[in-house]
Amino acid sequence: QKEVEQDPGPLSVPEGAIVSLNCTYSNSAFQYFMWYRQYSRKGPELLMYTYSSGNKEDGRFTAQVDKSSKYISLFIRDSQPSDSATYLCAMNTGFQKLVFGTGTRLLVSP
Amino acid sequence: DGGITQSPKYLFRKEGQNVTLSCEQNLNHDAMYWYRQDPGQGLRLIYYSQIVNDFQKGDIAEGYSVSREKKESFPLTVTSAQKNPTAFYLCASKSQDAAHEQFFGPGTRLTVL
Numbered sequence: 001q002k003e004v005e006q007d008p009g010p011l012s013v014p015e016g017a018i019v020s021l022n023c024t025y026s027n028s029a030f031q032y033f034m035w036y037r038q039y040s041r042k043g044p045e046l047l048m049y050t051y052s053s054g055n056k057e058d059g060r061f062t063a064q065v066d067k068s069s070k071y072i073s074l075f076i077r078d079s080q081p082s083d084s085a086t087y088l089c090a091m092n093t094g095f096q097k098l099v100f101g102t103g104t105r106l107l108v109s110p
Numbered sequence: 111d112g113g114i115t116q117s118p119k120y121l122f123r124k125e126g127q128n129v130t131l132s133c134e135q136n137l138n139h140d141a142m143y144w145y146r147q148d149p150g151q152g153l154r155l156i157y158y159s160q161i162v163n164d165f166q167k168g169d170i171a172e173g174y175s176v177s178r179e180k181k182e183s184f185p186l187t188v189t190s191a192q193k194n195p196t197a198f199y200l201c202a203s204k205s206q207d208a209a210h211e212q213f214f215g216p217g218t219r220l221t222v223l
Contacts, residue, residue, distance in 0.1 A: 043214035102152035
């Protein structure tokens with residue numbers, strides 16, 4: 001079993017839809033949770049990070065962490081075609097190496 | 111502008127040849143990382159370095175080598191011992207003060223012919 005599981009998609013939605021992207025993990029020691037966005041043939045860029053449990057909002061993006069269920073989510077409101085990318089979750093215990101999910105490919109159609 | 115550069119963007123190699131991928135950063139970050147990305151497998155850690163002249167193997171170090179002679183530079187050599195080297199290679203760096211945020215370069219696509 002992988003430490004971090006993420007559905008590879010693709011997830012296809014119409015413009016304006018609310019998108020939900022998710023990851024599950026097995027290591028209860030993970031404390032830092034990140035979402036990276038990666039456009040095709042580019043390097044990933046950090047979108048959001050959350051420490052421990054709870055929600056964090058930044059514009060159209062909301063990150064949620066449920067440590068009791070070992071489940072994290074990224075919500076995108078009013079999705080745009082420019083949001084079409086691969087979204088990678090990543091997590092670690094603190095200052096150790098990051099563990100990445102496989103990434104979910106999102107396609108937002110006009 | 112501060113950032114991470116990787117060169118070349120595309121690289122073609124014949125079987126049996128060693129090839130070196132460049133990674134340079136001007137963010138004054140102490141830690142640097144090399145990842146390999148394959149379809150359906152996410153990012154896998156090859157090597158990382160937390161300080162000059164020191165580096166550690168990641169999860170898939172076999173067939174790769176690195177050096178860290180300068181803080182700004184962390185080149186990766188893909189040797190002929192790497193059985194399946196065709197992949198997208200990503201370099202990243204991180205401040206020692208940050209628990210989480212790694213900054214990534216634009217990547218190098220290596221194809222073995």
